[in-house]
Amino acid sequence: MFISRVQGFRSSLQTIKRGSRYISVKSSNDKPYNSSQKGCSKGALSVKGVSSIKSNIDYCYQHNLSVIPQGGNTNLVESATPVQHSSPLYLMGQDSSDLSVDVKNKVITADAGATILDIQQKAQDYNLRFDLDFGSKGTATIGGALATNAGGMRNRISDLVVSMAGVTGNQDYLQQNITERPTIKNSVLPDKQYSWLGSQGYFGFIHHCQLLLKEPSQQEITLLLGFGSLSDSLRWLGRIRQPSLSLAELISKQALSAAELRPFSKGYDYYLLCQFQQSQLESTWTDQLLESVMFWIAKHNLDADVIITQSDVQTQQLLAARESISDQLRSLARSNGQSLLGLDLQIPNHNLHLFMTKASQLATDFWGARPFPFGHCAQHPHYTTVHFNCLIEDSNKEFDRFYIQKDPLLTSFVNQADSAKTLSQFLVWFSHYLNGAHSSEHGGLGSRHLDHTVRYSNKELLDHFVAQKMLHDPNHIFQRDRWNQFLDLYQRRFDSY
Numbered sequence: 195m196f197i198s199r200v201q202g203f204r205s206s207l208q209t210i211k212r213g214s215r216y217i218s219v220k221s222s223n224d225k226p227y228n229s230s231q232k233g234c235s236k237g238a239l240s241v242k243g244v245s246s247i248k249s250n251i252d253y254c255y256q257h258n259l260s261v262i263p264q265g266g267n268t269n270l271v272e273s274a275t276p277v278q279h280s281s282p283l284y285l286m287g288q289d290s291s292d293l294s295v296d297v298k299n300k301v302i303t304a305d306a307g308a309t310i311l312d313i314q315q316k317a318q319d320y321n322l323r324f325d326l327d328f329g330s331k332g333t334a335t336i337g338g339a340l341a342t343n344a345g346g347m348r349n350r351i352s353d354l355v356v357s358m359a360g361v362t363g364n365q366d367y368l369q370q371n372i373t374e375r376p377t378i379k380n381s382v383l384p385d386k387q388y389s390w391l392g393s394q395g396y397f398g399f400i401h402h403c404q405l406l407l408k409e410p411s412q413q414e415i416t417l418l419l420g421f422g423s424l425s426d427s428l429r430w431l432g433r434i435r436q437p438s439l440s441l442a443e444l445i446s447k448q449a450l451s452a453a454e455l456r457p458f459s460k461g462y463d464y465y466l467l468c469q470f471q472q473s474q475l476e477s478t479w480t481d482q483l484l485e486s487v488m489f490w491i492a493k494h495n496l497d498a499d500v501i502i503t504q505s506d507v508q509t510q511q512l513l514a515a516r517e518s519i520s521d522q523l524r525s526l527a528r529s530n531g532q533s534l535l536g537l538d539l540q541i542p543n544h545n546l547h548l549f550m551t552k553a554s555q556l557a558t559d560f561w562g563a564r565p566f567p568f569g570h571c572a573q574h575p576h577y578t579t580v581h582f583n584c585l586i587e588d589s590n591k592e593f594d595r596f597y598i599q600k601d602p603l604l605t606s607f608v609n610q611a612d613s614a615k616t617l618s619q620f621l622v623w624f625s626h627y628l629n630g631a632h633s634s635e636h637g638g639l640g641s642r643h644l645d646h647t648v649r650y651s652n653k654e655l656l657d658h659f660v661a662q663k664m665l666h667d668p669n670h671i672f673q674r675d676r677w678n679q680f681l682d683l684y685q686r687r688f689d690s691y
């Protein structure tokens with residue numbers, strides 16, 4: 195349930211009775227991942243069913259209140275919580291997570307409040323699979339995943355959705371059936387055609403959706419390869435990129451060490467976790483694949499090694515280790531008293547080598563950060579989602595506070611020394627310089643990214659977003675404060691023309 199899932203909601207439940215309608219409200223305080231909203235919102239609305247959403251929106255309209263939809267609040271970009279000094283608003287979450295499976299068509303219907311894990315477990319009951327995997331799947335909801343166009347190791351949600359329905363700020367019930375593949379390729383701005391996808395809570399509240407399930411493939415082979423260099427791993431990836439490659443995770447040695455996995459007797463600089471699927475697997479296919487891998491390694495005299503999983507249990511262990519990296523880094527930062535900078539960037543494959551090497555080197559040499567990069571390479575044929583995580587000493591902040599700010603000669607370095615902020619700005623700029631994007635998955639319209647989104651997106655895309663907002667939510671019920679910030683940034687950028 196929304197309320198119990200979002201830890202940190204303190205205080206007691208009060209129920210506001212308005213005529214025959216009830217609005218359940220809890221006061222909200224700190225959240226597991228964001229703290230910017232402390233004391234900023236009037237409370238959390240718990241909605242169940244389309245009519246409940248409509249009546250809550252109506253109530254907010256009548257009382258000039260704003261609403262921010264919230265799922266599991268795992269987005270990491272401050273998009274599901276109030277901004278500082280916000281106008282009176284509510285957080286709106288769903289109080290139901292009903293699921294039903296149409297086995298014949300391999301489609302699951304899910305309330306937006308269902309978690310990714312709920313959906314996977316339900317699919318499993320029917321011997322089917324929902325292929326969206328990421329570290330926060332036990333808390334992240336499918337509504338939040340659609341609203342951020344979330345991506346996992348294999349797919350993005352845009353590849354798996356059949357239809358979405360919800361209520362707009364206009365109180366209109368809006369159902370969108372996917373007839374052509376959505377063109378959205380990251381999560382900076384909403385999809386041009388299917389506005390719920392990537393909407394990030396700006397247009398209304400997604401209520402339910404239909405999603406594609408798959409039969410678990412019997413013909414699946416999982417490999418973990420270790421390479422002495424990044425270029426070798428990328429060369430190999432380029433070679434084996436083919437339709438049967440369903441999963442490809444590029445993992446740096448630092449990221450793998452966070453997962454506490456020691457697969458080979460010696461360590462390598464980069465690892466590739468790959469999965470192939472064959473519809474008509476010949477019994478010798480596994481041997482052939484392994485043979486060709488070994489042949490290629492020998493032919494090119496590579497410093498490389500490979501393991502191939504022998505059972506489903508081994509495969510699941512490898513995937514679980516990979517999924518655990520983000521969480522492990524979080525606890526590492528906590529226990530070392532360090533800050534964790536987590537960016538999800540989109541980099542064109544042809545610039546991946548340049549990005550990984552230069553970004554890692556500069557982060558280490560210039561900012562003294564410890565980078566732990568890894569990336570999803572199978573979601574899109576031309577782009578990789580790079581999770582560029584860095585551990586940064588918090589002692590730098592102390593240094594800022596006690597020395598730099600007191601010394602006029604060092605004042606010019608104040609911004610420089612605010613390591614996390616400056617490094618993050620540099621990496622965002624660098625990803626755009628290389629024709630990438632600053633939010634591959636977590637959302638470009640959250641407080642952490644609004645500025646980058648307005649600064650780097652082209653005007654046509656921004657204008658399309660503005661038009662969609664005016665169409666779906668002309669009274670700015672949803673995300674009012676962020677929307678005003680967006681307009682302010684937009685005007686500042688384009689008024690200067």
Ligand SMILES: Cc1cc2nc3c(=O)[nH]c(=O)nc-3n(C[C@H](O)[C@H](O)[C@H](O)COP(=O)(O)OP(=O)(O)OC[C@H]3O[C@@H](n4cnc5c(N)ncnc54)[C@H](O)[C@@H]3O)c2cc1C
Nearest residue numbers: 265266267268269328335337338339344345394395400635
């Ligand atoms: C450890 C960790 C690992 C992660 N790994 C990945 C990853 O690999 N890939 C990835 O894509 N993301 C990842 N994330 C980010 C995050 O989990 C996803 O973006 C997730 O889809 C957000 O879901 P949520 O329910 O938590 O949404 P929230 O964080 O609650 O909300 C996200 C946005 O969606 C909006 N929203 C939420 N519910 C609705 C609704 N019903 N209707 C309309 N708008 C709504 C909110 O207003 C907000 O703008 C990770 C996060 C963590 C903490």
